Amino acid sequence: MLNTTSGLAFEHERVVAMQAVRDAATLCRAVQRGVNLQAMDKKDRSPVTVADFGSQALVCRVLEEAFPADPVVAEEDSGELRQPAHAESLAKVLRFVTEVQAGVDQESLLRWIDRGGALGGARDRFWTLDPIDGTKGFLRGEQYAIALALIVEGRIEVAAMACPNLPTAPENDGVAGTGSLFVAVRGQGAELYPLDGDLPATPVRVSARDDWGLVRFCESVESGHSAHDWSATVAHRLGITAPPVRLDSQAKYAVVARGEADIYLRLPTKADYREKIWDHASGALILAEAGGVVTDLDGRPLDFARGRELSENRGVVATNGPLHDRVLAALAETFRPA
Numbered sequence: 001m002l003n004t005t006s007g008l009a010f011e012h013e014r015v016v017a018m019q020a021v022r023d024a025a026t027l028c029r030a031v032q033r034g035v036n037l038q039a040m041d042k043k044d045r046s047p048v049t050v051a052d053f054g055s056q057a058l059v060c061r062v063l064e065e066a067f068p069a070d071p072v073v074a075e076e077d078s079g080e081l082r083q084p085a086h087a088e089s090l091a092k093v094l095r096f097v098t099e100v101q102a103g104v105d106q107e108s109l110l111r112w113i114d115r116g117g118a119l120g121g122a123r124d125r126f127w128t129l130d131p132i133d134g135t136k137g138f139l140r141g142e143q144y145a146i147a148l149a150l151i152v153e154g155r156i157e158v159a160a161m162a163c164p165n166l167p168t169a170p171e172n173d174g175v176a177g178t179g180s181l182f183v184a185v186r187g188q189g190a191e192l193y194p195l196d197g198d199l200p201a202t203p204v205r206v207s208a209r210d211d212w213g214l215v216r217f218c219e220s221v222e223s224g225h226s227a228h229d230w231s232a233t234v235a236h237r238l239g240i241t242a243p244p245v246r247l248d249s250q251a252k253y254a255v256v257a258r259g260e261a262d263i264y265l266r267l268p269t270k271a272d273y274r275e276k277i278w279d280h281a282s283g284a285l286i287l288a289e290a291g292g293v294v295t296d297l298d299g300r301p302l303d304f305a306r307g308r309e310l311s312e313n314r315g316v317v318a319t320n321g322p323l324h325d326r327v328l329a330a331l332a333e334t335f336r337p338a
């Protein structure tokens with residue numbers, strides 16, 4: 001996988017992944033600006049929008065062109081969009097995709113979306129994609145991410161994550177066009193590019209914070225995705241006094257990776273819920289390459305070789321590193337899941 005020009009492993013994959021999530025971010029922003037946002041409900045009653053479908057189509061298109069043999073494990077499929085009742089939504093997806101990629105026809109669009117139906121597992125190599133992670137955040141106009149990762153024999157090797165509403169620096173908060181693009185390759189560190197323009201990257205590094213009175217932790221906005229009452233109990237036990245920072249999507253991994261927060265807790269609200277690989281792969285490599293540590297609640301590494309879900313793990317604990325073992329110990333002492 002060595003690139004003969006730069007000598008860096010997975011260089012072509014890194015560049016392609018960045019282009020793919022940038023295209024998708026362009027579409028997501030256009031949807032957010034251009035339409036009265038409405039969600040469709042999926043079979044599990046979770047929301048999906050024209051931007052989720054359009055983003056998945058564009059990323060799968062770029063991957064198909066660059067790596068036609070690589071399977072993709074992605075969140076969405078075209079089933080609902082093909083229903084006559086959703087013809088209007090399909091037309092909208094096609095319109096937004098065409099704004100980024102001219103000359104697309106409906107059949108290609110649906111085929112690209114369905115390239116995401118691979119099963120994953122321990123096989124050689126595949127990509128995993130969340131076309132919009134934090135759809136509820138996207139609908140609220142808050143944080144969301146386009147999260148893409150390459151997994152080879154169960155190991156995450158490359159990650160690219162666009163966070164269109166996350167400023168590259170806190171002083172840009174609320175300023176339009178200041179989104180972030182996080183990129184990591186295993187063994188090469190994590191970097192942050194401005195999502196817009198072609199400015200150079202800056203290195204991403206976790207905090208060294210280990211004073212519990214100063215520690216900040218983050219968690220989901222949605223209490224159905226992570227148990228807020230339990231995280232408050234654990235935080236209290238650890239001596240954390242700052243209230244939790246609640247933000248949507250894998251942007252949580254990114255804010256820990258760049259030292260803005262020190263802990264990300266995801267505590268199961270249902271005993272039988274299994275995390276999806278696309279909700280974690282990209283963020284987990286970015287944090288690990290920034291010097292952080294990611295495990296499940298029991299201290300086990302996340303196992304990305306089990307298929308579409310992290311079937312051998314429960315919950316997620318992600319930290320800057322120095323805090324990790326104490327957080328796991330506090331969870332072991334207090335957390336009694338539903």
Ligand SMILES: Nc1ncnc2c1ncn2[C@@H]1O[C@H](COP(=O)(O)OS(=O)(=O)O)[C@@H](OP(=O)(O)O)[C@H]1O
Pocket residue numbers: 046075130132133134135136137219220221222224225226247248249250268269270273276279
């Ligand atoms: N019960 C339950 N437990 C844990 N996680 C769940 C659950 N249900 C859904 N999901 C997944 O949560 C993803 C959204 O991530 P976050 O919770 O971090 O963001 S948010 O606060 O909900 O916006 C969300 O990803 P997207 O669908 O891509 O938005 C879901 O895959």
Ligand SMILES: [Mg+2]
Pocket residue numbers: 046047075135
């Ligand atoms: Mg979803």
Ligand SMILES: [Mg+2]
Pocket residue numbers: 130132133134278279
């Ligand atoms: Mg998701």
Ligand SMILES: [Mg+2]
Pocket residue numbers: 052075130131132133134135
């Ligand atoms: Mg999603």
